[in-house]
Amino acid sequence: MKFKSTKEAWEFWTYYGGRTGFDVRINYENKSKVDGVITSARYVCSNEGYRAIDKRDHNTKRPRAETRTGCKARIRITVDREVGDYSVYDLVLEHNHELQLPSTCHLMPSQRKISSLQAFEIETMDDSGIGPKAAHELASRQVGGSVNLGYTRRVLKNHLRTKRQRELMYGEAGNEATFEETFSTIRSKVHKQTWLNSIYKVKEKWAECYMRNVYTLGMRSTQLSESLNNDLKNHLKSDLDIIQFFNNLERVIKGKRDNELDAEYEARKKLPRIKMRVPILVQASKIYTPCIFEYFQNEYERSMAAYIKSSEHNEFIVAIEAPGEASTFEEECKVVGNYAEQQALCTCGQFERTGILCSHALKVLDVMNIKSLPKRYILKRWTREARVGAIEDCYGKIVV
Ligand SMILES: [Zn+2]
Ligand SMILES: [Zn+2]
Known part of the structure; x- marks a missing residue:
């Protein structure tokens, strides 16, 4: 097996990881000091090695999830100086951990990319006042489902956050008046929240005794209906006809399925932190x-x-x-x-x-x-x- 360039080898490894269900990382690329040519490189599974002990561990309540398992899967390539291409001289394909499912592969960082065209579309939608959720849904629809999209809602939100930071840096965030306005809305929202919290605390005192023996899976009694109501309210209006109704219902369900896949992906990626090996x-x-x-x-x-x-x-x-x-x-x-x-x-x-x-x-x-x-x-x-x-x-x- 030969590659024309390290870029080609890296793209191959990324593609192979995406098909198989593991995430990828560059372990090293050795550059010649004389002419700057990459003489050898090793690309690995993202579970390679072990994470160094996190200094913050003893005082963080929720330490970062462990994702390294010391996996040995790798590809190593070296340059053929005469021809200028690269050949594989070390290939390990076994993994020592769970792989992602075909349905969750697209959530791996190496497989998520926003192309410049997509970035342009996202930013245009944002400028037209379309929220990230709707923007992601629209983009998914255009390509026949979120699996084909190549980026998740989270990636989209991150992209917009970077865009905002960029705008702030260049002073495009608007004038003083808009800033004042935004600030006072936020402040009134925060104020309401404190009032709500105090009411909730009073309720909490007596609600507990009524809920003692009710099987709720730890959910607050109205949590499920609240969130579903909210979802449905966003999508359903009383003037919809029956076809529109079912189309919208399907959208709500699709959204829920995307969330489920996200959770499945996280469960496969992160190892639990066991505090005592009992x-x-x-x-x-x-x-x-x-x-x-x-x-x-x-x-x-x-x-x-x-x-x-x-x-x-x-x-x-x-x-x-x-x-x-x-x-x-x-x-x-x-x-x-x-x-x-x-x-x-x-x-x-x-x-x-x-x-x-x-x-x-x-x-x-x-x-x-x-x-x-x-x-x-x-x-x-x-x-x-x-x-x-x-x-x-x-x-x-x-x-x-
Ligand atoms: Zn692996
Ligand atoms: Zn007990």
Whole structure:
């Protein structure tokens, strides 16, 4: 296999990555000091190597997700001085991590590009007052779907942000009056928000008791309908005819599917950060989506601060010690443990509400020497495989 130039080799590697489902990176390009010709180069999978320890890690609440797995997939090329082309002398095609799906490949940074024509279109739409969401939808439609577009809504937003920064730099942002106007609108918006928040805090005090045993998957009661109402309101007006109605409904659904693909892509790209290599966390990191794992890990961490206040037969009174305050405790909960059934039922009702075990139940499972997550507590909808297939536990047994 030969390439005319390093550019051609790099484009090939990028294209191959896009078809196969991995992201690419330039590892090095060696330039001759004499004539500036690139004599050799190595292009790798973006999971190559390991990230150096982040100095901010100990004090950041949400550290950057781990994406490096030390993957060995690579292509190395060297120049043939006489002909001037490049030949491949080292090629590794195996990966040590999950690859992207054909449906999520287009979300990888190496595959997302805004051409200068597209950039022009985006900026024109922005200047005509078309929002980024509508602009992205219009552009997707023109090419028969977002998969063919080559850039995501996020990339489009970033592009517009850069454009604005550029404009600010050249002083095109308008005169003083517009600035004043914008500023006061923003200020009034912020003001409203604080008022809303204070009202919400009052409501929060009593709403909790009513919602104790309701299975809501952790959503606020109206969250789902609010967001759907909002979406529908944006697209549906009472004067639409039936055809327009269905076309618009389809648009709403398409938007939701794009969001789902985005989440699928993120789950494949980012490795969860396990704070302690204990069996239950390792297991949870493999089955849960990154976001749910984070939540679960947080509960596990809280369970480390749990006290068994008293126990009788299989009933445990559990309380969590408040962080930083010795012998101050949160509200006590009663947990009924059952080893034979691999069960821990807590009165706080978190599992029934959200589908994720609470710190109290986790403490009791641990006391009962149950060191991995019982099958009954793995809800398929929170797992990486929620969309397809079966889930295996840490012993390779299919559990859901
Ligand atoms: Zn790889
Ligand atoms: Zn509980």
